[in-house]
Amino acid sequence: MPVFSSSGLRFSKANQAARNGSLGKITYVETYGPCEIEPHHPDLFWYGVHGVEVLFTVMGPGCQTVQRGTTPTASSKSSALGAAGERASIARTRKASTAWPGARRAKPPPGTFDGYEPLVAAIMKFYQTRVSPVPPKETVGILAFMEAADLSKRRGGAAVKLSEVIKQAETAQR
Secondary structure (H helix, E strand, C coil): CCCCCCCHHHHCHHHHHHHCCCCCCCCEEEEEEECCCCCCCCHHHCCCHHHHHHHHHHHCCCEEEEEEEEECCEEEEEEEEECCCCEEEEEEECCCCCCCCCCCCCCCCCCCCCCCHHHHHHHHHHHHHCCCCCCHHHHHHHHHHHHHHHHHHHCCCCCEEHHHHHHHHHHHHC
8 A cells, every 4th residue: 555654845846846956956954843842752753744854855865864962042953964975954943934044045945835735736646646756765764864863862962874773663573
């Protein structure tokens, strides 16, 4: 059975344009998102998923490691490194906003929300075609990123390889 998971931010015009090359080769992305947490949810699996979704939409799959810490202006900040040296970070702040501070700026910047219509259109196409609009490997990467960030937090901010998290999940399935 085909499945997919996604934030509505994935399908915004600016995020899709950046993913499709409107900004050229992207080597750094920084997103900001709300820091609300629920005690029964791992942190990024709650509202943090939206900022992570922007990172993966714009950068694509390929994240290798995640390191999580705190800063004076954010309740948590997760930094990531890609296979080709790309860098990304997500800061969880009290503001529910996203931003793109980088060498190249787009108008509107990636991270903007265009409402739910683009997501609903993707869902409808998914129902009709049974083809996920988010590649399964990318969905696994998003989930592994969020789990690796929590694992990094538990390890005092040490870098965690996504391959470690994925291997643990595969072993647990057996």
